[in-house]
Amino acid sequence: MRFSITGVNHNSAPVEVRERLAFDEHALAEALQDLKRRPGFCEGLILSTCNRVEVALTSDDRAGATVAVDAFLAETRHVEREWVTPYLYHYEDGEAIRHLFRVAASLDSMVVGEPQILGQLKAAYALAKQHGALSGFLDALLTRAFNVAKRVRSETDIGESAVSVSYAAVELAREIFGTLADKKVMIVGAGKMSELAARHLRRNGATQIFVTNRTHERAVEMAQLFDGQIVEYTRFQEFLPEVDIVITSSGAPHYIIVRDEMKKVIDARRNRPVFLIDIAVPRNIEPSVNELDNVFLYDIDDLQKVVETNLAGRMQSAEEAEAIIREEVDRMLARLKAREVVPTIVSLQEQFEQVRQAELARMRGKLGALTPEQEQALEALTKSMMNKIAHGPISELRRQASQPDGHHFVAAIRKVFHLGGD
Amino acid sequence: MHEMGVFWLRLATALYGVGLLHALAVLLRKKSGFLKPALFAFLVGAVLHLVAIVELAITIGHFPVDNFFECATVCAFLIAVLFLFVYWRYNFASLSVCIFPLVFVLTQIGASETPMLSWPSTGVRNTWLLLHVTMILLGYAALLLTAVASIFYLIQERQLKNKKKVNLLSRLPPLGTLDNLVTNSMSFGFVFITLGVIAGSTWASIETGSTWIRDPRIALAFVTWGFYLAMVFMRATAGWRGRKAALMAVAVLCCSAVTWAAHVGLSTVLAK
Numbered sequence: 001m002r003f004s005i006t007g008v009n010h011n012s013a014p015v016e017v018r019e020r021l022a023f024d025e026h027a028l029a030e031a032l033q034d035l036k037r038r039p040g041f042c043e044g045l046i047l048s049t050c051n052r053v054e055v056a057l058t059s060d061d062r063a064g065a066t067v068a069v070d071a072f073l074a075e076t077r078h079v080e081r082e083w084v085t086p087y088l089y090h091y092e093d094g095e096a097i098r099h100l101f102r103v104a105a106s107l108d109s110m111v112v113g114e115p116q117i118l119g120q121l122k123a124a125y126a127l128a129k130q131h132g133a134l135s136g137f138l139d140a141l142l143t144r145a146f147n148v149a150k151r152v153r154s155e156t157d158i159g160e161s162a163v164s165v166s167y168a169a170v171e172l173a174r175e176i177f178g179t180l181a182d183k184k185v186m187i188v189g190a191g192k193m194s195e196l197a198a199r200h201l202r203r204n205g206a207t208q209i210f211v212t213n214r215t216h217e218r219a220v221e222m223a224q225l226f227d228g229q230i231v232e233y234t235r236f237q238e239f240l241p242e243v244d245i246v247i248t249s250s251g252a253p254h255y256i257i258v259r260d261e262m263k264k265v266i267d268a269r270r271n272r273p274v275f276l277i278d279i280a281v282p283r284n285i286e287p288s289v290n291e292l293d294n295v296f297l298y299d300i301d302d303l304q305k306v307v308e309t310n311l312a313g314r315m316q317s318a319e320e321a322e323a324i325i326r327e328e329v330d331r332m333l334a335r336l337k338a339r340e341v342v343p344t345i346v347s348l349q350e351q352f353e354q355v356r357q358a359e360l361a362r363m364r365g366k367l368g369a370l371t372p373e374q375e376q377a378l379e380a381l382t383k384s385m386m387n388k389i390a391h392g393p394i395s396e397l398r399r400q401a402s403q404p405d406g407h408h409f410v411a412a413i414r415k416v417f418h419l420g421g422d
Numbered sequence: 423m424h425e426m427g428v429f430w431l432r433l434a435t436a437l438y439g440v441g442l443l444h445a446l447a448v449l450l451r452k453k454s455g456f457l458k459p460a461l462f463a464f465l466v467g468a469v470l471h472l473v474a475i476v477e478l479a480i481t482i483g484h485f486p487v488d489n490f491f492e493c494a495t496v497c498a499f500l501i502a503v504l505f506l507f508v509y510w511r512y513n514f515a516s517l518s519v520c521i522f523p524l525v526f527v528l529t530q531i532g533a534s535e536t537p538m539l540s541w542p543s544t545g546v547r548n549t550w551l552l553l554h555v556t557m558i559l560l561g562y563a564a565l566l567l568t569a570v571a572s573i574f575y576l577i578q579e580r581q582l583k584n585k586k587k588v589n590l591l592s593r594l595p596p597l598g599t600l601d602n603l604v605t606n607s608m609s610f611g612f613v614f615i616t617l618g619v620i621a622g623s624t625w626a627s628i629e630t631g632s633t634w635i636r637d638p639r640i641a642l643a644f645v646t647w648g649f650y651l652a653m654v655f656m657r658a659t660a661g662w663r664g665r666k667a668a669l670m671a672v673a674v675l676c677c678s679a680v681t682w683a684a685h686v687g688l689s690t691v692l693a694k
Binding site: 175177271273290 | 665
């Protein structure tokens with residue numbers, strides 16, 4: 001069995017690629033079913049967020065697994081396989097475990113230490129479990145990853161300072177407007193990230209928040225959070241000239257704010273600056289809008305760059321966190337290696353048992369009928385002998401399993417006892 | 423110019439002055455409660471203006487466009503009428519920020535062909551001149567601040583647009599703060615320069631009668647003031663910011679520098 005992770009993230013692929021590869025909730029369920037039917041599949045999990053699309057797999061065939069994932073992504077997302085392959089990274093075994101732990105602990109995040117990724121990973125885990133795509137190994141590994149994330153969060157300061165995409169947005173808003181007092185904000189698409197950003201803006205003085213969302217109920221829910229005003233989704237553009245900050249995170253598959261329209265808005269505002277924050281993937285705002293005077297458009301990648309410059313202070317915590325990850329990965333690998341010798345131990349025990357049973361049968365033939373007491377004594381004698389003989393090799397096998405060149409020892413044992421296989 | 427005609431013209435100038443006050447108030451406080459009274463005064467001023475022109479025409483027997491003063495008078499009147507029409511037809515009130523000062527200054531020039539009075543004493547004359555110079559200098563200082571702040575605005579805007587930070591310049595104030603600074607310094611500058619121009623032209627008119635207007639350096643001063651007016655207008659109505667505003671501010675600053683340099687040569691005129 002091989003464990004691998006294949007995917008794209010904000011480092012390996014630009015937003016144009018990620019938005020093509022991202023799965024929405026519905027597509028994710030279908031993709032999981034598809035994945036389960038692929039040859040070589042044992043267990044699988046698909047994580048799809050704005051910044052990463054990753055497929056974690058355990059499979060029978062090492063070579064087959066890699067090939068399957070890029071083909072799988074190409075087929076389910078309707079892109080050319082040759083187009084997507086250069087953006088993919090692929091990790092196996094120890095490297096894959098390390099990557100998974102780093103993702104869970106938010107060390108691989110665009111904003112190192114941001115807390116949302118853990119929730120997203122948990123959601124992906126729940127969905128995979130619901131579709132029966134997880135059984136033993138991956139399930140246990142993910143549970144371990146959640147614990148590692150928890151440990152990193154409690155043992156380092158990684159989540160302490162407010163460096164995050166949403167906070168970066170607030171920082172930029174301050175650099176544009178000076179003060180956020182009496183500024184009006186509109187949220188298009190009620191997502192978690194936009195909620196966070198709006199919360200920050202509100203705390204920093206923004207007076208009025210308009211909320212618009214395709215599903216009305218969600219808009220109502222969100223508007224209640226910061227007594228915002230609900231705007232009909234079909235009419236939200238009429239309100240654009242009034243607002244200074246727009247945060248878009250809707251799931252619309254096309255641009256919902258385009259250049260021509262924004263030109264009219266900025267004219268209607270008599271050139272008062274407007275700050276557009278597009279955290280949606282695929283993007284909601286036409287990128288060329290940024291070329292208009294007095295319009296400042298930041299998409300998720302731009303925010304990332306801003307954040308990167310702010311991240312220097314976090315590097316120390318991140319290093320501490322990496323040390324924790326290393327420790328956890330080593331521990332996990334040791335545990336896995338220990339598991340690897342289990343089949344050898346089992347077959348060794350079976351071998352001994354077979355020998356014992358065979359000898360017993362032979363003995364019974366020679367001795368004829370025995371009293372139950374005699375039978376019992378014979379049973380106890382042979383069992384105790386076998387256990388004593390087996391004890392040495394088995395405990396040594398367990399001990400050697402986690403050693404770097406333990407496999408030599410395992411091979412030797414198999415050979416000595418004629419265990420076959422391998 | 424005929425006595426009565428000049429009287430009506432001066433009265434019209436005074437009425438236009440209400441409009442000027444309105445425009446300055448708009449620039450400084452962004453809101454002025456007296457657009458309606460200013461418009462009414464402007465309308466009455468325009469009627470008196472017409473009376474003055476008609477009277478002048480009767481006196482000299484033909485349409486009074488013989489010299490610069492008469493032309494300025496007629497031109498100011500036409501602008502006033504045009505503005506009133508545009509206001510009535512399109513309700514374009516914000517144009518008043520530009521038109522009120524323009525008409526006022528033009529009419530004032532027109533009315534200054536014959537000096538209103540002579541200096542009661544040299545002390546008053548010199549104080550008046552000092553007042554003019556002080557106001558113009560204050561205006562220039564504010565203008566310099568405007569230009570510098572506009573350039574900083576431009577740099578900061580570029581940084582935010584290109585999403586890149588230049589280390590050296592990363593400590594610039596926020597755009598909003600720079601914008602406020604530009605608006606305020608420009609408004610104060612405009613108020614001072616306008617008052618300075620009025621003081622200066624009055625002084626020159628009393629001093630030299632009708633000859634001062636032929637000096638190209640004086641004309642240059644008026645052109646500079648006109649540029650400033652245009653800049654203020656573009657900002658107040660169209661909200662010009664960033665590149666356009668910075669270019670404009672630098673252009674006006676250069677113009678002012680040239681005007682100043684030209685006026686250094688005026689000391690011979692000033693000497694008595």
